[in-house]
Amino acid sequence: MRNLEECAHVFEGLLKECPVDHYAFSLSESESQELNLENGEFTLLRTVQGNGISLKLISQGRIGTSSGTDLSDEGLQQMIADARASLESATPDPMWDIAPDQGKDSFSKGCDHLDLDRLFSRTAELKQNIEQEYPLIRLMLLIVSQVSARKLYRNSNGTAFDSQYKVYSVSLEFSAGEGDKTTGIDSVGFLTDDLSIPFIDQASVRQHLADTSRRISASAFDGKFTGTVIFTPECLTQFISMLLGNYASDGVILDGTSLWLDKIGECVASPVLTVSNRPSDPRIVMGESWTGDGFRTEDIVIIDHGILKTHLLSLYVSRKTGRPVTRNTDSALIIEPGEASIESIIQETEKGLIVGDFSGGSPGTNGDFSGVAKNAFLIENGRISRAVNETMISGNLGAIFSNIRAISRETVEDGGTVMPYMAVDGIVVSGK
Amino acid sequence: MLEDIIKNHLEFEKGAQIVVRGQENRQRRVSFLKGALIGNGRSVSRGLNARVRIGGSTGFASVGSYSEKDVMNVIQKATENAHFLDRHAARKQRPIPSCPGAWVPLNREIHDYEQKRMIEACRQIDSYIETHYTGLSSRRVVYTEDSQDKIIYTSDASSGHVTTPRCYIYVFLSAETADGAPVELFEAYGGAGGFEDHFADLNWLYPKIDLLVKRLMDKKEGIFPEAGVKTVILSGLMSGMLAHEAVGHTVEADLVLGGSVAGPNLGKQVASDLVSMVDYGHTGPDGREGSVPLPVYLDDEGIPTADSVLIDHGILKGYMNSRETAEHFGVRPTGNARAWAFGDEPLIRMRNTCILPGTSSVDEMIQSVEDGYYLISSGNGQADLTGEFMFGVTLGYEIRNGKIGRALRDTTVSGIAFDMLRSVDMVSSEITWSSSGFCGKKQRIPVGMGGPHLRCRITMGGR
Incomplete structure (x- = not known):
């Protein structure tokens, strides 16, 4: 896959040839690995590699925007063509603008590296904790994922931002059941960059599991x-x-x-x-x-x-x-x-x-x-x-x-x- | 349209069940607020994915590019993921039987139209409203278009090339009551197909906008309903939402396995015997091809769609299934496994869910109510596993002595779906469909929902 900076460089080159007053764009690439546990069983491991382009053009008070996923030269050219098609048919409004130059900066969030094996262990531990401590809970869907992403932003005023992050996301959907009695669905989730804490002790997971168990007699x-x-x-x-x-x-x-x-x-x-x-x-x-x-x-x-x-x-x-x-x-x-x-x-x-x-x-x-x-x-x-x-x-x-x-x-x-x-x-x- | 780059690059591992899907989603959006163009965008996402099932473990992989090399890469990565799960948490599952089938041919071409036509249409409608109606505090006109173009190949089921384009113009209007409180109404116009199919000529829209304005003016003078359990007439839009939100989700087999109220009620009377409900693939209650708002011909597991009968004369008859849950329940899958974007795995989803028509006329239903409400439009609705539901009501009228009275301000209705359906004692002979919304369940997906007018008892929220 093409380097993101290289894409940004090519894209800026194409945009500078466009007869517009302002441009602003972001480019992103991400990879997530997602574990799904349904009704108590691990059912799916999913890998999603994604790219993103988002472009805004402003000229003579007109604005056009486009977005897509194709970072090839043809894809970048198509984005410009789409945004220009929007722009050329837009009603002029002098209030459209982009931010003045904010300088150049890089941002990094989350953890240094991601660990799928550790994530799997924490997930299996959460399943076991729930089974042992909250026997009425029916864990309908547990989705845990690790996401690594990078995003660049550039505009015609000179701003150049670069950010990257690596985080884990956990989301639970569950009910409580006893015989034919069932509660409604409850859900809880959180983002974290720290796998040292068991998932059951994160955010309000325990409180939700306990409350849902009590709701069986609602x-x-x-x-x-x-x-x-x-x-x-x-x-x-x-x-x-x-x-x-x-x-x-x-x-x-x-x-x-x-x-x-x-x-x-x-x-x-x-x-x-x-x-x-x-x-x-x-x-x-x-x-x-x-x-x-x-x-x-x-x-x-x-x-x-x-x-x-x-x-x-x-x-x-x-x-x-x-x-x-x-x-x-x-x-x-x-x-x-x-x-x-x-x-x-x-x-x-x-x-x-x-x-x-x-x-x-x-x-x-x-x-x-x-x-x-x-x-x-x-x-x-x-x-x-x-x-x-x-x-x-x-x-x-x-x-x-x-x-x-x-x-x-x-x-x-x-x-x-x-x-x-x-x-x-x-x-x-x-x-x- | 998506070009088929998949067919010459398929390598299926022996013993694995594999689906490869190439997909392009397009969206177009134009938005005017009080005459100002505040939104004007086009987007496209294109990619490939593979889902590989080995034993009971499933691996999925997707990539946001679309090349011949990517086909092999996603199959390989999905296979690795399936093996990872099989090593760490093998499931003891029976194999899912093969469902070999024919190629499902392209159902509809997707046409792309110039953005300026969409902008011009919105501008004309905005101008019509501004010119004809001065008593509005705000107006918004929005054009939205989304389409899915999918090429699906499977190792042991059907394959095909299918599309689901749709487009709508939304009109949102606001006015102020005498005491300065804002009231709003909106409506979506359009359906399956492209811009030209619905908006080549806009004249059909203006009488509908006139009616929307009249109803907003009624609502401006509206009252708050009396809270409590009341006799109501639900319009087809409302009964369609009820069919989808309050009943449909509880009979999705994954939620049945999660403990929904439908589990212990299979084969039992859950509604009045006047009530039947079906989730349709591509033919509607009249049996005609394409008579549902959003026809679906092939799902994302390679199952050609068929009707899913859910309630038959009040008896809960079945669920909506994926291949895996169909095997679990010992039934044939009917094509309910659907995915929104190229990076999404298929989930059990509704397609065109509908309560079937009865024999009453709307007029006689309204005349039959001494003291109650006629509930016409809903802004949103939610329900849960128990069938407990809540809908926001954005348009309604009181009924007094069999006649329509004053309009209602925004309110809500709530209840337990099966309890409410047991109270149905009149069902009208016509159906109203809606199809502009998305259903959300991990991913979003376009759905159709419809129904006749129903007379029933429901809990009204007051002020």
Whole structure:
């Protein structure tokens, strides 16, 4: 296979002959080896060698993009032809641009080398741990992979970035079963660059296996109440992602439907909430090095003690709306922990629900949501009374983050995010 | 179209079951937001893969290039992977019987159209909306096209060259309620085939957009439904999603083996006897060739597709299988093993899943409801192994004394699939299909889903 630098050199040569104002491209090559274990048996070893090309051309306010996998000369020429075909029929808009020169830099993430035999041993150990310690668990699908990748970025302003990473990824899907009784599917996963820790002790794997085992006796409850909901770290990731998508992202700022359109510097959440996006944090295994616009990625604080510090805007939307660009397009979200233990938060809850997963539609732009509370446990008089199913929760995204009662001091680090538990008041919980 | 570079370079190891697949996926996308072109891209991915099964162990390898040399390389690497697994974790599996078959010929050519035609179509639609409707707070028009072109060779099953092109124009509209809350609606128009098949003339779209705007204006004045278990009429779009999400996934054989609710219910009454459900390959309920939205002729294990009967008059009759699970359950595979990209291995997937029509008219169904809801469109849906499901409802109306009333704001419905299907007491005589979405299960895959109107009891989420 052709050397990636050589491809970049050839591609730049071709692009410099193009009559365009700007170009930006990335080239990548990767190899992953993936072990699949289905219903308790190793069923597949998969090797995927991949290449990627992504090209953006801008000329006289017109933009064209193309992407593909063919790094041959013909493939590179086809990419240029495709992007030019897009560009030539586009409507001019002077707001399209690429980042100014960011210099040259190299980035390396993850471990020094990958070890398939060790990965296999850890996987077999996880299977054995689950069988011995969680006998009700049906391990439906376990996917572990090791990925080695390299990516180059170049643009016509002079930026030249080079990154490489080697990481392991683990993902489990399981249910619990006893006779004809079965729970719904639960899943948990993490990224890591460290095989010295058994997989069962990583992220929240044990907590998920234990919770799912307990859910074998789940039943519906009658009635409806407005009370406290405690979101698990994984469920909190769902809600914070929906919050930022609904109120702070490109689309809703561009079309003006965001309820946070003019809230920079204002209080949009409880003062106990601080949310950042920090790809360079050591707990984030494979953080972004540069953005799609070609900016060197910077760590950012999005909400600082309840105050909105920034929207999450691409260069195009920032120029279109006259707002600052965000030099970070990662999802390395970190919520700062609180002081209370999760145990004490539960003890202080008179009536509430622990929600491990939310199955609902994306909320509308007004933030109203309703959906099924999955992997849920009822709290009564300060203790977990039972697992429940067929339970719905409804509320408003903005209100959730304004009505925080407590954030736990415990956090879950899954290699991609760092999240605590979060207790919120005023959520409507409906039983059958 | 993909050129066949595979056939002259096949070397099958004795005793191994091998599938080699060359594949090209193309995507085209154009996106306008309030008249501004914000997305304009073309992508193509092309590569080769081999899947090799030795004993019970399977190796898979893929490469993102497409040359004669790559054919031998992926077979060799996949064979090494199968041997690695066999050494480390051999499975005691019965051999999977051979399914020799004929070459499945190309079903449809994929045509490429100039990007400017797609941009112009979106621009015209955007302009129509801007000119005709002033009460909107936002509008978005998106053209999407994706196609798969696959050449499949197998050592012991059928081989062939198959394609699945499709394209759609999505229209997303937003308005504000009197109290300033945004409401939205969207619809996708299009289907299998290329740009020219659907959008050479755009006039057929405008009445549909007019209806979408009217419904958005209804929704703008809408109410929140009353929460609780209610009698509802589900439209064909909603019953199709129910068929796919809440029932279909539970009868995928890999999930049955994982403990889904369908396992202990095979042969039992799981629905009203008015309910029958089939996952179709390339013929629909009327038996006509190509009468399903996304015909699939050959799966990625080399099995020519046939219908998978899932529920027959309320009785759970069967599952959807791969070759391996079909052998496990002692049935014939019907071609449900499908993969999205060249780097993906085939998984058990639905194709065109449909609840069969009944005999009632939609009008008489609505007239039969004294106090309930007519649920028309869903934005999304999810379900799990127990059949517990949740759908977002983006368009619905109340029904009072047999008449359609006020529109509903966004809400959700939920329940247990088999419980809900047991409550079905009227089924309409026509079917509505949808096919624009992707089903996600490790990989994404295009699927068709359809159904008639159903009258049933379901849990409505309120505010």
